[in-house]
Amino acid sequence: MIDPLSRWAQYGEKPDYAGLLSFSGMPYTEDPAELAGVDVAIVGAPTDDLVSDRPGARFGPRAIRAASCPPGPHLEVGVDAFAELEVVDFGDAPILPADPARSHAAIEATVGQVLAAGALPVILGGDHSIAEPDIRACAAKHGPVGLIHFDTHTDTGKEVFGVEVSHGTPMYRLVESGHVDASRYVQVGLRGYWPGQEEFDWQRERGITSLFMHEIRDRGIRAVIADALAAVGDGPVFLSVDVDVLDPAFAPGTGTPEPGGMTSADLLWACRTVAAGVDLVGMDVVEVLPERVGSRDVTALVAERVVRETLTGVAMRRRAAGS
Secondary structure (H helix, E strand, O other): EEOOHHHHHHHOOOOOOOOOOOOOHOEEEHHHHHHOOEEEEEEEOOOOOOOOOOOOOHHHHHHHHHHHHOOOOOOOOOOHHHHHHHHEEEEEEEEOOOOHHHHHHHHHHHHHHHHHHOEEEEEEEEEEHHHHHHEEEEHHHHHEEEEEEOOOOOOOOOOOOOOOOOOOOHEEEEEHOOOOEEEEEEEEEOOOOOHHHHHHHHHHHHOOEEEEEEHHHHHHHHHHHHHHHHHHOEEEEEEEEEEHHHHOOOOOOOOOOOOOEEEEEEEEEEHHHHHHEEEEEEEEEEEOOOOHHHHHHHHHHHHHHHHHHHHHHHHHHHHOOOO
């Protein structure tokens, strides 16, 4: 285990731009044996070979780590997730460029190591196709999972441009394979011009809950998330966040931007609230296309805060449970 803060220990914290790059300066390891006793392990999935539009999400994990800031108490809820949870950065899955099948196998195996140690996997994408190996690994341990999925798009295409394994198809494949319980699958923030009637007919037949951006606009984020939590119910839940659920004003660095989306404030509140209200067994944040360096990258910055808010919710739930 490497502690990136060790050389700065006498000062209490290190500058974000110095030292080993790990998520929020957390200890770094690639040894599964060192996950014993860990609550949360960050895993990078730097692959974007299956995008249908703009590439670049392979650089997302590095950018999200670079955008992270030192831990501290959440000023609204008074909880420091990094003080209450044992968090490590487990490095990147050993993906292979231009070989999505073996990359997905590597991601699934790496996430599986985290789960085998009893830790919560938090995966930094990468394009949204990584949700398939992420959730497969979680379902192998927990059985079919519920899913709360923030996205502009449903990602329930049977194929995209004639390709069955794509960043537009993972949720279809996960439902059809039984890894996601369709009756406990909720999509939040949908808008735009894709998919079409065929995909929505398929979703309705399986009982998938779709909550659209116009519902957030008209009813408010609190009412929509209350509906999402009610729909997903009890049992293990995976949280998947595509940053294009945000309006491009808040997340310009993504491959398929769609105007008219969520605000950062609403998404961050929603992730914390979901994590505090469900039995979270894994999460990912995907489709970050870095634009600049470190905290100047608006999209990586909000993706990092998505993770941080989710971990705050996990810490709040554990505190409430007395564990």
